[in-house]
Amino acid sequence: MFEAISKRFAQIAGRVWQRPKITAASIDAALGEIRTALLAADVAIGVVSDFLAGIKEEALGVQVTKGVTSGQEFVYIVYRKLVELMGGGPPAPGQTPAVAVLRAERPPTVIVMAGLQGSGKTTTCGKLARYLRDKDGRTPLLVAADIHRPAAIDQLQVIGDQLSIPVWREDGRTAVQIAERGLAEARARNLDTAIIDTAGRLHIDEQMMREVRAIAGAVSPHEILLVCDAMTGQDAVRSARAFDEQLALTGVVLTKLDGDARGGAALSVKAVTGKPIRFVGVGEHLDRLEPFHADRMASRILGMGDVVSLVEKAREQVSAEEQERLLEKMVHDKFDLNDFLDQIERVQRMGSFKDILGMVPGLGHQLDGLPDSEEEIKGAKAIVQSMTRAERGSPEILNTSRRERIARGSGRAMSEVNDLLGQFKQLRKIVGQFSEAGGKGPFGKLKSLANLKKMMRPERLSELMHSMLSDGKRPAAKAAAKPEIDREALRKKRKEERRRKKRGR
Known part of the structure; x- marks a missing residue:
């Protein structure tokens, strides 16, 4: 994921890291490269401008820590600003720290899932139910309240059967009635989490928004999570802004992040909506949902790796x-x-x-x-x-x-x-x-x-x-296998050799 922007940022960071001293001119040059990389990654232009201004302000006034070069200090500033951009760091005044999913003091915890058609919303409902059951010890109920898309209810039922998680479905009722009765079912069966799948559209319209607002008003959710397709870049950010204006969103789930080479949505959505990215989908299988960690993602973008996530994955296996x-x-x-x-x-x-x-x-x-x-x-x-x-x-x-x-x-x-x-x-x-x-x-x-x-x-x-x-038998480093050949220099060298041979005769 984020291959393109990660490669550009790593190259920039690698060059700057080696410099013992950073001047205002070299900062401007580095920021110019960062700007190009971010715009190529489809990051919103307003977000790019604010991000670069924040780096420059801090870089020009920073006191270099003893034992590190000013180049290393600059890379660390970029890292911190990337973390802030994606929603990491301390919460803003009046906000609570971001957690995976809140737990209600009086169960069940109600989670409403909203989003456009094709974003992977129904599949994400199943992934989230599995995550909460396996990682947080919860007992979820899936509520099929998408009554508009053909086979949406059947799709959620199939997912529930695969995961052995109960699904509440009804025919001949409105989405609001299904949501209310599903919540009552969760209480009756002592299930501590209800995940409600709502209807989407190919584009945002008033009817869809009205229905989602009615469901939220009827069930008083503890979480309203917006599901966005990361592959759509700024379209995902625009839909997030539109939903945020109509609903009291508590977070965003970015799907298909494993196929997103640019990363524009992940780098923009928090700055545009003010809502944190809570989860990311990194594959088609139902176990491929992970909590989003801004600090770890920033580290990977800068080429520093993510050993913590690697160890966590290894320990799971x-x-x-x-x-x-x-x-x-x-x-x-x-x-x-x-x-x-x-x-x-x-x-x-x-x-x-x-x-x-x-x-x-x-x-x-x-x-x-x-x-x-x-x-x-x-x-x-x-x-x-x-x-x-x-x-x-x-x-x-x-x-x-x-x-x-x-x-x-x-x-x-x-x-x-x-x-x-x-x-x-x-x-x-x-x-x-x-x-x-x-x-x-x-x-x-x-x-x-x-x-x-x-x-x-x-x-x-x-x-x-x-x-x-680096093992010679492993077909690893095609990129580094052959050095770049200067053909013009080689041609001149051969021409000179021919001249010498003629003189020797």
Whole structure:
């Protein structure tokens, strides 16, 4: 996500970071580049002007902290202003700090979901219900109050069935009546959260607004969340402003953020509406909804990574017991291709491989030359799954004929099979180095376990990822593979060589 703007900002930050001293002229030059990057990202022009003015005012009057350069101080100012722009930092006077979703003192908590057709509103209702159940321990009820769009009620029912979350639906009633009766049902069944899906339109009209206002007036919601399609850029911001003028919005959910290369909506919506981004949709699956963290997103935009989110995602996939079991196998040199396949599947469940690498500091903007990483992971999985149980447990028995059979069975080239086994061998070698460092005997094993635990800390992750990407067998750095050739200089050089040969005759 935000590939275009992230690349531009990282380049600007990288150049400025190296400067020991920043002058007014260099600040103006950097701000000019930032302005171009923001406008190319479809950020509202008024937002851009205010953002740049805030940076310049602070940068010209700042006292450089001892131990850092003025260039580093400038990058930190840009980071802080990005955080503020996207709704991070301390709340404004009279506002409460942003939380994922409020809890009502007297349940149920009522959440009304509003938005235009095609923004992903109904799917987001299901994603939010799943998030609140799995992450916050709530018992949600989905209320199907979109009676205008064909199959909207059936769609919500299907989502509810997939998630095993109850859905309240009725035929022959108005949207307001369905919302009221759904709320009564939540109370009767002691369900602590009611999520109401409302009707949308292809464009904003008075009838839609009137219905949503009537539902909000009837159920007195604790949250009114607006669902916007991040891919529509400034159209999303304009619709957010229009809804905010009609409804007491408490926050915004940006969908399809994983496909948004520019980031204009995310960078503009808070400044234009004053309402924070509460959640972002980062994929089609029902588990691909995440709370929005302005500080983490600003860090990623500037190429600093997002280790906190990376560790959170990893912890969701690996329990403490599983980690201990895996470490024990590593210490005793029993890490095999079954474990390797298990780790591949965990990485897949964490989301897009490119997004995961983008969270590692320093790697986010080295991925331009990376081929389709998702396809690579699927290929690796197919190769390992084409092996017998004995082959996975003892990769050393994989001779040429076995490898040829695996290549045919997985539909991959023989070279891909060899590359995968080479990468696995390298991984075992890295693990072995940490294990051998502990020494022999029971105390040596304990020391090895401690070494491996250090290796699996977040700060080691960046190092290991760099090692993986710089591996010659891995098709990683197309962008950095060949230096730029100055053809004109080469032509002149050859011409001069021909002249010398003629003189020599």
